Amino acid sequence: MLEVSGTNNRLVKALAAKTPQLTPASFSRAQISEAGVGTPQRIPTLRRGCLLRDRHRCVVTRKFDIQEAEDRLAKDGTDFKDDDRGSLLPESDAMAFLEVAHIIPHSLMSLTSIDGEPKLPEHKQMAHKILNMFNPTATALISGTDIDRPMNALTLTQDLHTLFGRFEILFECVGPHTYKIDYVKRDRLLRIVKLPVTRTLYLTPDRNIDPPSVDLLNIQHAIAKTLHLSAAGNFIDKFLRDMEMEGGQVMSDGTSRTYDYVRFKLAA
Template sequence: MQMAHRILNMFNPTVVPLSSGTNIDRPMNALTMTRPACWLISHFKIAFEHIGPHTYKIDLVRPDYPPDLQRAELPVTRTLDLAPDHNIDPPSADLLKIHSAIAKILYLSDASRFIDRFFGAMGEMEARLFKPDVTSRIDEYVASNLAGCFEEMSTEEESRI
């Protein structure tokens, strides 16, 4: 978790408290989406570009996604609905901006394919390593495997030069 906080601080030092502790479950860190849209945003395939008060352009991060993702009728501009009496915080524009920046960095650096491979391997190992009724040290697992992914990226980059 410390690594995630350091990365978030590079983008905006004020957002760590917005996504820490019990704040992670507050409305400012939530969006209501369909299951496919939830998958797309959680895998950094789409991003919300802030264009005005509570208004976002939602689009694919990569223009060359497979045709099934291109049929998602994107880009689209949406203004998020607010609670009528404004007693529920809207989603945080700062958190959505950071998500968008991370998605673009992953695409432009080509790191997303390494991360996809990592999560695929993690899914395969999950059944063997993690039991649903036991707390696991997922943060240690992620940190050690990401280090291997970045070493692999460096090796591949050197071979291209």
């Protein structure tokens, strides 16, 4: 069994923020304050690719993206259809706002200006070492702009994006592009979505958009399991809840109370 210290557990989970869904303000802030090998500017392109690949549906619930549905309704009226040419009218009251979710978070790989030069901060270097404990090829898979490739992203509802970013749900590969999706704590009482479910992920006909990487999903699975087994898990959960209650969302430039916390724990 892989052993990971409480400090390292806190580091990994604290850095696993939701993928920034960019606004014009956060876009300009990211340009000014952070230089990254994977950049927030690429997220709109990543979102378009993932939505196209995943047929504008959450890979878990299969709910259709309501923003896309509104566009199609405006264009085609009540004859609006999904990507498989089926009518969207029967599911008009069962849609959701969808988001792109990085499997390995964008903030983990981004560079920060240190003494006027773009560098990888010490706490992120430590996080890379932890990733490599799970898979020695992990960092190479998402180096440079590969962090923002569709192979490192899923289309999820907002609620599932939050759970996925907290390592509270995981994907277990059971066949080619097929996963059993379940809560890490299978006896969980409060369930936003009914799980487990088994889903075969969609592929584009010409395979011009990469499917989610099984290697990266296996890493996420391993981290989630390890955090669940650790006594540090409950502490991490409380910290993240407190951070959110205080409005401490992680911004696209990577700044938040999380980083202050990580720096403090590494210095301790």
